[in-house]
Amino acid sequence: MVGVVVLVTALRPSCPQGVQRGDSRSGYCRRVPTRIVVRAFDQDLVRRSSFTCGRPELDRWLRARAEAPGTRLAVEAATDRVVGYVAAGRYRLVMADGPRVGATLVRFAVAQDYHARGVGRLLLLDALRRLDRTVRAEARLVVVHAFDEATAGFYGRYGFRRLPEHRLTLYLTDRRLRGTVARLGAPARPTGRGPRGEP
Numbered sequence: 001m002v003g004v005v006v007l008v009t010a011l012r013p014s015c016p017q018g019v020q021r022g023d024s025r026s027g028y029c030r031r032v033p034t035r036i037v038v039r040a041f042d043q044d045l046v047r048r049s050s051f052t053c054g055r056p057e058l059d060r061w062l063r064a065r066a067e068a069p070g071t072r073l074a075v076e077a078a079t080d081r082v083v084g085y086v087a088a089g090r091y092r093l094v095m096a097d098g099p100r101v102g103a104t105l106v107r108f109a110v111a112q113d114y115h116a117r118g119v120g121r122l123l124l125l126d127a128l129r130r131l132d133r134t135v136r137a138e139a140r141l142v143v144v145h146a147f148d149e150a151t152a153g154f155y156g157r158y159g160f161r162r163l164p165e166h167r168l169t170l171y172l173t174d175r176r177l178r179g180t181v182a183r184l185g186a187p188a189r190p191t192g193r194g195p196r197g198e199p
Contacts, residue, residue, distance in 0.1 A: 035077040036119060038126045041067060041085075045075060049082035053109040055147070061107050072126055074110070074119050084110040086123040088131055091143045102141035102171065103131045124158065125184035132177055142172040158184060 051062055062085055074084035091104035105127060110119045131142055144160060146152035146168040156162070159180040160170035172180060 036074055036083065036122060037077050038072055038074050038122060041071040041073055043067060045073060045080055045082050048080065051082050052112055053084075054112050054115075055109065058107060058109040062109070070106070070130075072123065072130075074114075074123055082111075083114045084119045084123050086127045088127050100141055102143040104143045104145075108144075120154065121184060125181065128172075128177060128181050128184065132181060140174050142177065144170050146170060 070088040087106040
C-alpha cells in the first residue's frame with residue numbers, strides 16, 4: 001500500500017564521473033523533479049535496488065532484516081528504485097521518573113544521492129503518522145538513537161529532545177507528536193544536511 005507521495009529534486013543518473021553535485025561544468029548534473037512514494041516493504045524491490053546510504057551496517061540491515069513488521073520504503077515512482085527506508089518498533093526507556101514503554105525508529109536510512117533532498121523528512125513524517133495512535137494510546141514516547149551530532153540535529157529540528165544522560169538518545173512525547181507531524185506535513189524545503197542515514 002502506498003502512503004506519502006512527494007516530489008523531490010535529484011541528480012540525473014547520467015552525471016559524468018568526477019563531476020560533483022551542482023557543478024556548473026555539466027548540464028547533466030542539474031537537479032530534476034523526481035516523484036518519491038513511501039510504501040510497504042517489498043523484498044523484490046530491495047533485491048533489485050543497489051542501496052548505499054554511507055553506513056554499511058544500515059545497507060546490510062535493509063537486505064538481511066528489514067522484513068520485520070513496521071518497515072517502510074521510499075521508492076522512485078518511475079524506476080521502483082529504493083532510495084530510503086524506516087523501521088519502527090517498541091522500546092523500553094529508563095527515565096528519571098521510572099521506566100516507560102516507547103515506540104522507536106529501529107533503523108532509518110536514505111541513499112547517498114538523495115541526502116538533503118527531503119526523503120528523510122518524508123520517511124519521518126510517514127513513520128510518525130503511523131506511530132501517532134500507538135503513542136497516544138500506549139507508548140507515550142517516540143525514542144530515537146542518533147549515530148552522531150548531525151543525526152541528533154536532524155531530529156532536534158523536528159521537536160525531539162535529548163536525554164541529559166545520553167546526548168545521542170532523543171525522544172518525542174505524545175503531547176508534542178501532533179505538532180511535529182503538522183510541521184513535517186507542511187510544504188518546506190529541506191534545511192541543511194542531515195545524518196548519513198537520515199538526511
